[in-house]
Amino acid sequence: MAGEELIELKFRLFDGTDIGPNKYNPSSSIGSLKEVIVSQWPKDKENGPKTISDVKLINAGKILENSKTLAECRIPVGDLPGGVITMHVVVQPPISEKKNAEKLVADSPTNRCSCSIL
Template sequence: MAADELIELKFRLFDGTDIGPNKYNPSTTVGSLKEIILAQWPQDKENGPKTINDVKLINAGKILENSRTLAESRVPVGELPGGVITMHVVVRPPLSDKKNEKLMADSPKKNRCSCSIL
């Protein structure tokens, strides 16, 4: 495969930092890209993703599906030949534990405000 057929991507995290840029084969799936993001996730960042289901990749305003390839997911409008494509990474917040939610709901409320607006 010729080097000019590879797609150069970088992944922009929520705080503006980037992972990459790196070059990928157009047949690479979005799920594979998410696995790469998990492996390269900066260790100093809090609330990092645990699985690929915790990560959403967005390109040109569209959420990319795990089963689709880069070639299928590309939006060529506005791309410069040989340019780096920036995909945004959104991390789903961790799901809360149902047991903890129930305990908190059953516990007495503290620091309740007793204000009345007249």
């Protein structure tokens, strides 16, 4: 991998602020990038991610999978040599099992007859 150039990335948060830019190896996994985001999340921001499963990374309109590498996720259209790629960060903490079960019960249709007797 000696011939591969590092990819310069910055991560755009919900309020328009950024983490980075920093340079990453193309063989870096999306999961490892999410670990960087969790560790460098600004302490003054509310609703920060606690784990990498709370973070979604979006590049060129696609949600990136943890198991993929940067090289596999790169979108060649618009790539500029030496340019910084901006990835958007969405924090979505998982819903707890209790809340999820309550939501399913609340959303389920009730058994009611909709017949009309004339």
